[in-house]
Amino acid sequence: MYKTPSKQLSFEDFNQPLGLQMDPNNRWIKKAAFIPWDLVEKKYKKLFKGFKGHVAKPARMALGALLIQIEYGYSDEETVEQIKENPYLQYFCGLLGYEYKAPFDASAMTRFRKRLTPKRLEAINNFIIQQAEAANQSSQHPIEKDTDKEDDSHHDDTPPSTSDKEGTLLVDATCAPSRIKYPRDMELLNEGREKLEHIITVLHTPTDGKKPRTYCRKARKDYLNIVRAKKNKAKKLRHGIRKQLQYLARDQRYIADLLQDGRPLAHKYQQQLTVIQQMYAQQKYMYDHHIHRMEHRIVNLRQPFLRPIVRGKVKAPVEFGTKLDISVVNGMVRLERQSFETYNESTLLPREIERYHERYGHYPERVLADKIYRNRLNLAYCKERGIRLSGPALGRPKKDAVRDRRLEYKDNCDRVEVERAFSLAKRRFGLSQIRTYLKETTQSVIALSILALNLGKLQAIQCAPILFYLQVLLWKVKRALKWLPCQKVAFVQ
Numbered sequence: 001m002y003k004t005p006s007k008q009l010s011f012e013d014f015n016q017p018l019g020l021q022m023d024p025n026n027r028w029i030k031k032a033a034f035i036p037w038d039l040v041e042k043k044y045k046k047l048f049k050g051f052k053g054h055v056a057k058p059a060r061m062a063l064g065a066l067l068i069q070i071e072y073g074y075s076d077e078e079t080v081e082q083i084k085e086n087p088y089l090q091y092f093c094g095l096l097g098y099e100y101k102a103p104f105d106a107s108a109m110t111r112f113r114k115r116l117t118p119k120r121l122e123a124i125n126n127f128i129i130q131q132a133e134a135a136n137q138s139s140q141h142p143i144e145k146d147t148d149k150e151d152d153s154h155h156d157d158t159p160p161s162t163s164d165k166e167g168t169l170l171v172d173a174t175c176a177p178s179r180i181k182y183p184r185d186m187e188l189l190n191e192g193r194e195k196l197e198h199i200i201t202v203l204h205t206p207t208d209g210k211k212p213r214t215y216c217r218k219a220r221k222d223y224l225n226i227v228r229a230k231k232n233k234a235k236k237l238r239h240g241i242r243k244q245l246q247y248l249a250r251d252q253r254y255i256a257d258l259l260q261d262g263r264p265l266a267h268k269y270q271q272q273l274t275v276i277q278q279m280y281a282q283q284k285y286m287y288d289h290h291i292h293r294m295e296h297r298i299v300n301l302r303q304p305f306l307r308p309i310v311r312g313k314v315k316a317p318v319e320f321g322t323k324l325d326i327s328v329v330n331g332m333v334r335l336e337r338q339s340f341e342t343y344n345e346s347t348l349l350p351r352e353i354e355r356y357h358e359r360y361g362h363y364p365e366r367v368l369a370d371k372i373y374r375n376r377l378n379l380a381y382c383k384e385r386g387i388r389l390s391g392p393a394l395g396r397p398k399k400d401a402v403r404d405r406r407l408e409y410k411d412n413c414d415r416v417e418v419e420r421a422f423s424l425a426k427r428r429f430g431l432s433q434i435r436t437y438l439k440e441t442t443q444s445v446i447a448l449s450i451l452a453l454n455l456g457k458l459q460a461i462q463c464a465p466i467l468f469y470l471q472v473l474l475w476k477v478k479r480a481l482k483w484l485p486c487q488k489v490a491f492v493q
Helices: 027-034 037-045 059-072 076-085 087-092 108-115 118-151 185-203 216-227 234-260 267-289 345-360 376-384 405-428 439-482
Strands: 168-177 307-310 318-329 332-339 366-368
Touching: 027 087, 027 118, 027 439, 037 059, 037 118, 059 076, 059 087, 059 108, 059 439, 076 087, 076 108, 108 439, 118 332, 118 439, 168 345, 168 405, 185 216, 185 234, 185 267, 216 234, 234 267, 318 345, 318 405, 318 439, 332 345, 332 439, 345 376, 366 405, 405 439
Parallel strands: 168 366
Antiparallel strands: 168 318, 307 318, 318 332
């Protein structure tokens, strides 16, 4: 059940307790002005079709709490405590006034992440970007008129521009790793064996007689002999994996016999059993064929949707998480795709260019991307539409070829913006380590990080004139102090 709030709260309507004077220039009050709460309310309301059950929390409270968590990197419990103690955060979440109790339980954060799906967050992000671009164009329009009047006398013979291409599109891909332990075959098999032993304990009842023998102590000892050894040879490690596979096979037969007798098994344990059976089949196949790689390999039993993503980085050649593509236009970031399966990001370039055409009505003048995007198909696609794709020509350079080093240098400097966006999202907005466990909530957290990144950019742009004024003022003070005459001080004994 959902009840629409009576009105969207403004700062003047916020009920402040006696003796509390909130600053209207606070960053959370300014950030609330950028978010289209009416649009969020409209899309959030569609999730609740019935009129039964408890009344759900408002959309502003759900989105506000998630953005606060992304901003500070809090846990669910700590996020609720911070909102309880801070009146600015309570205003950002849409409370009518300062309250001394927690507005919701920490368990509600998971429901918020499930309800605010990546598609809904993408719609909110696109609306924020459109509003920012519209405001930017309206502010620049009078200036452009004045400059045109001044330049008419100097450029009377210059024909007007008829190009249908305008702007710059920046694209790149990265990986958002999840917080999991580095996967090893022995550890995966041991974890699966322990979970199967627990399922056997759940299915077995005292009236059945003696519990099936699982050899848990011996299996644990065999596992520790491998993982605690300073150096294991390949033959010894393979022998240990074979033993763990045998233990898993025996436990699965016990569970199959118990299930045939009509024993009920909870949904949670059914999911665990399915994942362990898939992991066992993969490990058995790799053991029999003497290989260590295969498609759709399970690397974590709690998060079976995660896959190893080979990025070739120096610090982390292989990452385990979500691969995502972003596009940057005028400093604003859009999430183009996210997937748990690895893929070649160069295949997405035509689709991203066509999305740019749908949004702005024209193609970009240039596309700044990594060298992986510069293949023959993408070059032919861009050449057909008159788009310049950054980077050197393919193949061996010609003897009479002249490189425009100034243009290459400018492209490289401008392309730093997409790398800066990745760095900022990973350092400040939680993209460096995803802490959620469900598939849908993991994707929602990534979309929230991109949304929080754009809100931070808009807030920084708003504060840029003030910072510029302060820098100019500081420079004038330093210059004045520099030209002050030196005063000699005489020390009198």
